Amino acid sequence: MNEAPLGLLSSVLVALILLSGFFSSSETGMMSLNRYRLKHLRKNKHRGARRASKLLQRPDRLIGLILIGNNLVNILASAIATVIAIRLWGDAGIAIATAGLTMVILIFAEITPKTIAALHPEKVAFPASIILLPLMRVMYPLVWLVNTITNGLLRLMGVDPTSGGDEHVSSEELRTIVTEAGALIPTRHRGMLLNILDLEEVTVDDIMVPRNDVYGIDLDDSDEEILRTIQNSSHTRLPVWRDDINEIVGVLHMRNISRIIDKQGLDRAALEREMESPYFVPESTPLHTQLLNFQKNKLRLGVVVDEYGEIMGLVALEDILEEIVGEFTSNLVDTADTIFPQRDGSYIITGNANIREINKTLDWELPTDGPKTMSGLILEYLESFPDANAGLSLDGYHLEILELQGNVVQTVRASVH
Known part of the structure; x- marks a missing residue:
């Protein structure tokens, strides 16, 4: 090497620095690839993605290959730079070569190529895999030897080098x-x-129609009242009970109306014959689970019950779908009938309004981990039944009771502080 021309040594040095930059950018590019996009491209038979995926199956081997190559070219570049410097400046050239080569490698073989690879990993990693894949086959014995030693040290430290990163x-x-x-x-x-x-965080009692707002048929009513209930219904399915909603005996589908009405009027026997059995749902059932249950049982309406078997309300398949896609049918409880904007920027809200519906409609963040209605929320925070109109501030919202009937808040004025 000492007898080689300076021009040839300089050319070799430049080539080694370029090789060092290649290995540095390859390492950063490979490790910066988006694993999920890589899977997508591989499924679409992208050649670069398939090569990169093959290399990334064993990251320890890939890193071993790149670092072996990088260190070899850097050490060889250091030796050549030292020879050139000694020829030009004598013994002082050692210090000059060390300082100069350090700056050159940092700028041209480390920082610059790694920055480019981090910003554009696919543009760097996919072409680099064309060289790295055959290079892995050629240098496999050396890579295997180095990895065997390093993997042994990792196992002593309690690290499994063959386990891939958690891609879930x-x-x-x-x-x-x-x-x-x-x-x-x-x-x-x-x-x-x-x-x-x-859907995983919301349960059926968050979106159900409360029992007080359930619209249905009471078999203890007269024939005329039952027919009037059916005539005024805007729903396709009506729950049927005796005396009290806790005594639900079935669900009537409106498509069967013609079978329960004859020339004399309502045929009660036909009504009970055409009813479907009620489907009961625990109040704590997550929405995603209930959606699957509706699909499995081929049902669209469920009766929500608490741990004591008391009926809490109704939940329909449409209610769950609307949680996903937004409102596309008329809700059993329409927010237009529960929230009334005022000129001063406040809102008059009925006590039975659902907290989640209020939050979605007004883009508010009232607490939803407790009571489900505005009335329940206010009474919980007051911790008593107020004797007269009262107000409270709650998480930046001012709530003022306008009407109280018995132990239930009927209307509230709500505004943001």
Whole structure:
């Protein structure tokens, strides 16, 4: 090497620095690849993605290959730079070569190529895999030897080098991915995906129609009253009970109306014959579970009961679907009848209004981990039944009772502080 021309040594040195930059950028590019996009491209038979995936099956071997190559070229570059410097400046050239080569490698073989690879991993990693894959086969014995030693040390430290990283995505991580997708996913579709994730956190009692608002048929009513109930119904299924909603005996589908009405009027025997058996749902059932249960049982309406078997309300398949896609039919309880905007920016809200519906309609953040209605929320925080109109401040919202009937809040004025 000492007898080689300076020009040839300089050319070799430049080539080694370029090789060092190649290995540095390859390492960063490979490790910065989005694993899920890589899987997608691999399924679409993208050649670069297939090569990169093959290399990433054993990251320890890939890193071993890249670092062996990087260290070999860096050490050889250091030796050549030292020879050149000694020829030019004598013994002082050692210090000059060390300082100069350190800066050159940092700038041209480390920071710059790694930054480019971090910003554009696919553009760097996929072409690099063309060289790395055959290089892995050629240098496999050396890579195997180095990995055997390092893997042994890792096992002594309690680390399994053959176990890949956890590529499963939690619901919160998936939520972040969907939220940050930006223009890649239309806003409406993004909202639907987030709503699906929210189904795990919402139970049927959060969206059910409370028992006091259930519209149905009481068999103890007269024939005329039952027919009037059927005529005024806006629902396709009506619960049927005797005397009290806790005595539900069935569900009547409106498509069977012609079978229970004859020339004389209502045929009660036919009414009871055409009823479907009630389907009971525990109040704590998560929405995603109940959606599957509706699908499995081919049902659309469930009667929500508490732990004592008391009926709490009704939940319909449409209610769950609306939690995902938004309102597409008339709700059993319409928010237009429960929330009334005022000129001063406040809202008159009925006591039976559902807290989650209020939050969705007004984009508020009233607490939903306790009572489900506005009346229940106010009474819980007051911790008593007020004798007269009262108000309270709750998490930045001012709630003023306007009408109280018995132990139930009928109307509330609500505003944001």
